[in-house]
Amino acid sequence: MYFCARKQLIIYKPLKIFQLIMKVKSLLFVGIAMMGIAFTSCSKEENLFDNEAAQADVYAKYSANFVKKYGPIDPNQTWDFATMSPVYLPKSSAGSVTRAASDVVVTRSDENKIIINKEVLDWMHSEMTAGHDNSTKGQSFTFETPGNDFTVVPIYQGIASYRWELWVNIGGNGGVGGTDTKIWEKGHEISYRTSAESTTWITPDNQGVPDNAYEVKAPITTFSSASGLEMFFYLKVYGGNNPAGGSKVTSLQPMKMIALEGAPRPKSVPEDYTATIIGCEDGADKDFEDLVFMVYGKPVPTIKYHEDVDVLEAKRYLIEDLGGADDFDFNDIVIDLQRYSTVRNKFAGPEGNVQYVGNETLSEGQRAVIRAAGGTHEFTVKIGGKEIWKKSSKYSVTEMLNTGWGGAPIDWNAELAVIDLDANEWNATTNNIEIVVEDSKGIKVVSFPDRGDVPLMISVEPNTLTNWMTERKDIPTDWTVW
Numbered sequence: 001m002y003f004c005a006r007k008q009l010i011i012y013k014p015l016k017i018f019q020l021i022m023k024v025k026s027l028l029f030v031g032i033a034m035m036g037i038a039f040t041s042c043s044k045e046e047n048l049f050d051n052e053a054a055q056a057d058v059y060a061k062y063s064a065n066f067v068k069k070y071g072p073i074d075p076n077q078t079w080d081f082a083t084m085s086p087v088y089l090p091k092s093s094a095g096s097v098t099r100a101a102s103d104v105v106v107t108r109s110d111e112n113k114i115i116i117n118k119e120v121l122d123w124m125h126s127e128m129t130a131g132h133d134n135s136t137k138g139q140s141f142t143f144e145t146p147g148n149d150f151t152v153v154p155i156y157q158g159i160a161s162y163r164w165e166l167w168v169n170i171g172g173n174g175g176v177g178g179t180d181t182k183i184w185e186k187g188h189e190i191s192y193r194t195s196a197e198s199t200t201w202i203t204p205d206n207q208g209v210p211d212n213a214y215e216v217k218a219p220i221t222t223f224s225s226a227s228g229l230e231m232f233f234y235l236k237v238y239g240g241n242n243p244a245g246g247s248k249v250t251s252l253q254p255m256k257m258i259a260l261e262g263a264p265r266p267k268s269v270p271e272d273y274t275a276t277i278i279g280c281e282d283g284a285d286k287d288f289e290d291l292v293f294m295v296y297g298k299p300v301p302t303i304k305y306h307e308d309v310d311v312l313e314a315k316r317y318l319i320e321d322l323g324g325a326d327d328f329d330f331n332d333i334v335i336d337l338q339r340y341s342t343v344r345n346k347f348a349g350p351e352g353n354v355q356y357v358g359n360e361t362l363s364e365g366q367r368a369v370i371r372a373a374g375g376t377h378e379f380t381v382k383i384g385g386k387e388i389w390k391k392s393s394k395y396s397v398t399e400m401l402n403t404g405w406g407g408a409p410i411d412w413n414a415e416l417a418v419i420d421l422d423a424n425e426w427n428a429t430t431n432n433i434e435i436v437v438e439d440s441k442g443i444k445v446v447s448f449p450d451r452g453d454v455p456l457m458i459s460v461e462p463n464t465l466t467n468w469m470t471e472r473k474d475i476p477t478d479w480t481v482w
């Protein structure tokens with residue numbers, strides 16, 4: 001019996017801008033050898049060398065075009081843009097269940113504002129005393145929708161150097177489904193006046209609304225939905241290490257938001273309505289007055305305290321299969337690798353004086369989710385050297401999936417395939433993912449690029465700001481937001 005040696009060739013491109021690893025492997029030889037048929041020579045070897053040369057040629061052209069388009073690459077340029085910011089979600093009731101988006105009707109107009117009078121502001125300042133640790137007044141929570149309309153309005157903006165947006169998810173189950181709505185962003189359409197006599201409404205800067213403000217005027221957002229849906233608020237924070245808004249402050253994390261029932265309602269809200277105010281902490285001093293908003297309704301949604309939450313950390317890998325030398329759509333394979341866990345946040349003490357006393361991981365796992373495949377070649381995904389999925393196992397290899405080809409709609413939440421991984425199989429630090437592409441020129445292996453290389457793969461934070469490109473649309477030069 002005779003085996004052709006499996007050969008791995010590493011070609012160093014000029015200036016070491018990339019390593020293209022091409023494996024010369026003839027499955028045919030292995031297959032026949034396993035059947036016990038002897039070979040006396042590897043007559044195909046010459047051809048395979050030609051294939052290597054052809055692949056290297058495409059890569060050299062790709063590299064030249066890449067530099068022409070995006071400019072010379074800084075030797076320290078890293079292609080790992082994901083921050084792995086944990087996303088906190090209500091604990092899923094039955095694992096990774098799919099639930100249709102809930103019907104939520106949102107009514108909003110920037111002209112539709114209410115005045116937050118001094119009595120409300122005074123109550124807020126007495127409960128969320130600036131510079132004090134107010135964390136004992138609450139714990140991780142969601143709301144349950146009441147079935148009647150309810151309204152959300154920002155009432156106070158503290159000092160903050162980052163930009164943030166206030167969002168709400170209604171009806172999600174373990175983060176799957178539900179409706180996400182942006183309610184407000186820092187500084188938008190909010191103003192205050194300093195006295196009853198003043199006719200000037202001032203827009204707050206980074207110093208926020210001053211504590212002696214007499215009244216605040218802010219835009220309202222009203223929601224209609226079915227009753228009994230889970231609802232949680234979160235902030236997307238932009239700036240610092242999170243240019244893509246990767247960091248989320250949510251009501252499900254301990255020490256990030258507190259909800260206080262029994263707040264006085266603004267004067268223009270009918271008497272039989274009830275109100276809850278929610279304070280957010282974007283720093284470390286636990287005063288929860290960096291952003292304060294109010295929810296009111298008849299009645300206001302009910303608070304539900306949560307000890308167990310699901311935590312998801314993920315990276316999205318955008319990959320080129322080198323089908324051509326002038327195409328940088330990076331959508332030939334789009335795959336999210338996820339680490340998920342259920343964490344119990346422990347609180348102790350009587351209501352009103354609750355202390356956060358740490359957390360414990362109840363369960364954890366990893367999985368891969370194929371989101372799109374905008375190439376026309378067979379490929380195999382490997383994690384840590386182990387094959388986990390092959391395109392032909394489920395789809396035609398020539399079919400471009402979920403990348404908008406021919407005007408087809410793109411589903412940004414599509415799960416073309418979900419593959420459970422062993423715990424710790426994916427290493428988020430070393431990015432131990434490889435894609436083995438098979439085309440007419442042979443086999444090539446795309447791995448995560450080193451610093452300064454011309455990339456065939458980048459990683460980004462998986463969110464709406466980093467949705468993948470449609471076919472043949474080059475990825476923009478700002479690698480983190482587009």
Ligand SMILES: [Ca+2]
Binds near residue numbers: 282287
């Ligand atoms: Ca604070």
Ligand SMILES: [Ca+2]
Binds near residue numbers: 331
């Ligand atoms: Ca491509």
Ligand SMILES: [Ca+2]
Binds near residue numbers: 330331403
């Ligand atoms: Ca493509």
